[in-house]
């Protein structure tokens with residue numbers, strides 16, 4: 010009888026330990042989630058396709074809200090207009106052929122490469138496809 014009670018106590022203690030540990034892992038996971046978010050763990054977002062329904066000349070460009078689309082004899086490419094310093098929207102200096110930040114004057118070339126200023130990284134470059142046969146323009150994937 011005494012042995013059976015000890016065995017039951019041992020089982021209950023083991024179950025309690027198991028539940029306590031499981032609960033501890035849940036609490037730890039709940040606390041770690043914001044930390045992962047803070048450290049840059051990102052859920053990949055769905056690509057957005059933007060259609061530009063105009064043809065660009067050889068030195069042409071199309072200024073859109075999120076990107077600038079360029080074209081030359083080799084093809085078309087799109088560069089983000091978000092400055093990599095603090096996120097201001099870049100302007101395009103057509104004469105100098107440069108993307109210039111109005112906030113702290115970082116400069117980028119037309120391929121998105123950083124040339125000057127406090128920004129430390131190059132701009133994002135987005136893939137561009139020619140619109141399907143029978144329609145004009147480009148499709149930019151953000």
Ligand code: FES
Pocket residue numbers: 092093094095096097110111112113114115126127128
């Ligand atoms: S936000 Fe563009 S240089 Fe600072």
